[in-house]
Amino acid sequence: MASTAKAVESVISAAWGKPQSWTLDSYRSRGGYDGLKRALTMEPAAIIDEVKKSNLRGRGGAGFPTGMKWSFVPKDSPKPKYLAVNGDESEPGTFKDRYILENDPHMMLEGIAIASYALGVHTCYVYLRGEFKFQAERTQAAIDEAYKAGIFGKTMLGKDFALDCYVVRGAGAYICGEETALLESLEGKKGWPRLKPPFPAVVGLFGSPTVVNNVETLASVPPILAKGAEWYAKLGTEKSGGTHLVCLSGSVNRPGVYEVGMHTTILELIHDDQYGQGMPKGRKVKAVIPGGSSAPVLGADELDVALEFEALKMKQTMAGSGGVIVMDDATCMVRSLWRVARFYAEESCGQCTPCREGTPWQTRLLRKIEEGRADASDIDMLSNVASSIAPYPPIGLGNTICALGDAAALPTHSFLMRFRDEFEAHVREKRCPFGDHPWGSF
Numbered sequence: 087m088a089s090t091a092k093a094v095e096s097v098i099s100a101a102w103g104k105p106q107s108w109t110l111d112s113y114r115s116r117g118g119y120d121g122l123k124r125a126l127t128m129e130p131a132a133i134i135d136e137v138k139k140s141n142l143r144g145r146g147g148a149g150f151p152t153g154m155k156w157s158f159v160p161k162d163s164p165k166p167k168y169l170a171v172n173g174d175e176s177e178p179g180t181f182k183d184r185y186i187l188e189n190d191p192h193m194m195l196e197g198i199a200i201a202s203y204a205l206g207v208h209t210c211y212v213y214l215r216g217e218f219k220f221q222a223e224r225t226q227a228a229i230d231e232a233y234k235a236g237i238f239g240k241t242m243l244g245k246d247f248a249l250d251c252y253v254v255r256g257a258g259a260y261i262c263g264e265e266t267a268l269l270e271s272l273e274g275k276k277g278w279p280r281l282k283p284p285f286p287a288v289v290g291l292f293g294s295p296t297v298v299n300n301v302e303t304l305a306s307v308p309p310i311l312a313k314g315a316e317w318y319a320k321l322g323t324e325k326s327g328g329t330h331l332v333c334l335s336g337s338v339n340r341p342g343v344y345e346v347g348m349h350t351t352i353l354e355l356i357h358d359d360q361y362g363q364g365m366p367k368g369r370k371v372k373a374v375i376p377g378g379s380s381a382p383v384l385g386a387d388e389l390d391v392a393l394e395f396e397a398l399k400m401k402q403t404m405a406g407s408g409g410v411i412v413m414d415d416a417t418c419m420v421r422s423l424w425r426v427a428r429f430y431a432e433e434s435c436g437q438c439t440p441c442r443e444g445t446p447w448q449t450r451l452l453r454k455i456e457e458g459r460a461d462a463s464d465i466d467m468l469s470n471v472a473s474s475i476a477p478y479p480p481i482g483l484g485n486t487i488c489a490l491g492d493a494a495a496l497p498t499h500s501f502l503m504r505f506r507d508e509f510e511a512h513v514r515e516k517r518c519p520f521g522d523h524p525w526g527s528f
């Protein structure tokens with residue numbers, strides 16, 4: 087397919103690949119920290135209003151309106167307030183935040199400075215997944231530059247406002263990307279999610295009001311302040327402002343991280359020359375997971391849909407963390423679901439029974455089906471086990487403390503709903519109809 091998709095203005099990724107794009111000099115030469123300069127002339131409440139008007143929605147997965155989240159922080163709290171940046175990017179198929187940290191960390195740091203000033207926060211923690219050693223070093227180097235330039239530290243660009251910023255690396259647990267587990271981990275405890283409410287904006291780190299924002303969310307804030315909320319809102323749709331990053335992986339000719347519009351469809355992302363450049367020769371698309379492995383799968387006839395929160399919600403799935411995983415007609419859906427289910431069984435923290443017991447149970451049943459040892463009742467059992475973790479239809483109806491339970495059950499529901507015939511074929515033929523897989527057993 088030639089390039090027919092509507093052109094998208096690069097807001098986040100404009101500098102990626104340019105020499106030394108991660109340095110303060112490079113960032114300033116592109117107008118970096120102009121948004122902060124403007125913010126420092128405004129009242130904190132006016133900054134929050136500006137972010138609200140921009141229709142920026144959280145880029146970590148849930149798509150919660152950022153300005154609204156900021157407005158939940160009590161203004162007159164006697165306790166200190168905190169900002170925690172969620173850079174524990176671990177959702178399967180998701181690898182976008184690392185590009186921001188590698189290529190343009192000051193964009194996130196400027197977002198941190200603006201958010202902290204608006205919220206009255208004097209301490210920020212950037213929580214990165216343990217494997218992000220290089221990204222942590224690059225972020226720390228940028229923080230050091232920001233201190234030297236008088237952006238962080240006792241004053242902020244000459245204004246009497248102190249902000250300290252620390253990088254913290256996790257120890258490799260997916261669950262620490264769940265915001266309350268992240269806070270537990272920051273407090274030096276085991277990463278066990280807390281029951282919500284209370285939400286972190288009111289009771290968060292060390293019992294104090296805490297805003298938890300994703301890396302890309304904060305990196306989106308400086309352009310909003312520099313160019314105005316109206317400009318940013320107009321780039322997107324009525325309910326989702328701006329552009330966003332998506333991570334394209336699986337069976338496409340050109341996987342990668344792309345900045346797309348809220349109007350860009352999954353079909354355009356797969357086929358357009360600017361993005362995926364189509365499927366490998368001879369292959370056809372069978373299914374797409376649109377928002378990281380937690381998002382319900384879509385079939386081939388459902389892909390003419392914008393990669394945007396509301397549009398995907400209408401299809402009973404979600405934009406999630408922007409991880410678009412493409413599966414072709416040689417893919418066994420039972421085997422794929424088994425792989426996803428193993429991930430959640432491995433990463434469950436074990437706190438609540440439906441998730442702790444249900445996730446390995448799903449894995450055992452899927453293995454039985456894939457290996458041709460199951461009968462028809464096992465497919466019904468699989469559906470029942472998934473319903474015990476989180477009933478269908480989706481979107482926050484789980485029986486568990488955190489969203490990992492939902493994330494483990496929704497793929498099962500959606501694979502069974504859309505590809506049940508493949509599960510039945512495994513039972514009927516007592517083998518995997520797709521034969522041995524070149525990569526063997528996993």
Ligand code: NAD
Nearest residue numbers: 146147148150158175176177180263285286287406407489
């Ligand atoms: P959520 O809908 O419970 O909350 C979204 C955000 O809004 C949270 O910060 C929450 O504190 C806040 N919020 C919601 N209602 C509020 C209220 N009334 N008052 C104050 N604050 C409120 O979702 P979640 O559990 O935080 O996130 C789930 C998402 O995370 C999934 O959709 C998944 O896609 C995503 N995820 C992403 C990754 C990744 O690597 N990026 C990994 C795992 C999961």
Ligand code: SF4
Nearest residue numbers: 435437438441486488
């Ligand atoms: Fe832990 Fe799973 Fe319960 Fe989340 S749903 S708290 S991961 S057991």
